[in-house]
Amino acid sequence: MIELFQMGGMLFMSILTIQLAAVVFFATKCFLSKDQSVGQIKNVGLLAVITGILGQLIGMFSAFEAIQQMGAVSPAMLAGGLKVSMITTMYGVIIYIVAILLAIIIKNRK
Structure with missing residues (x-):
């Protein structure tokens, strides 16, 4: 888990962890x-998804810039870079799922 956190980039993964908190x-x-106002929970969860996507886009931009400078790159190296760039998006979506589940639980409690 710590390895994924580091691979995803300390800046965006830290921001996403603060959003989870x-x-x-x-x-x-x-x-x-x-x-019963669960709007804040959903909004922060949605912000986490958007932050994750932004982290992925910035990671992909820098990866493509490096590929452009290097020239020819193997498909395995390209796939590895794309895999790493998706870590922040996955974390953001997981946070959003947690937010939605918590909102449902809070709304449906008696």
């Missing part, structure tokens, strides 16, 4: 205060 904070706040 914000999702948990807002969910705890809603759960403890008996507040």
Whole structure:
């Protein structure tokens, strides 16, 4: 898990982790205060997806720039770079899924 965190890039993975903490904070706040407003949870989760996609785009841009400078690159090396660039997007989507699940749980509790 730590290896994926480092491979995804410390900047974007740290930002996404802070967003995950914000999702948990807002969910705890809603759960403890008996507040049914789950909009903040969903919004932070959606922001995590967008942040993950931005991280992927920036990673792909820098990878393609390096490929352009190197010239010929093997398909395996290209596939490895694309795989690494998807880590932030996957993390962002996982955070969004957690946010949606927490929002459903909070909304449906009695």
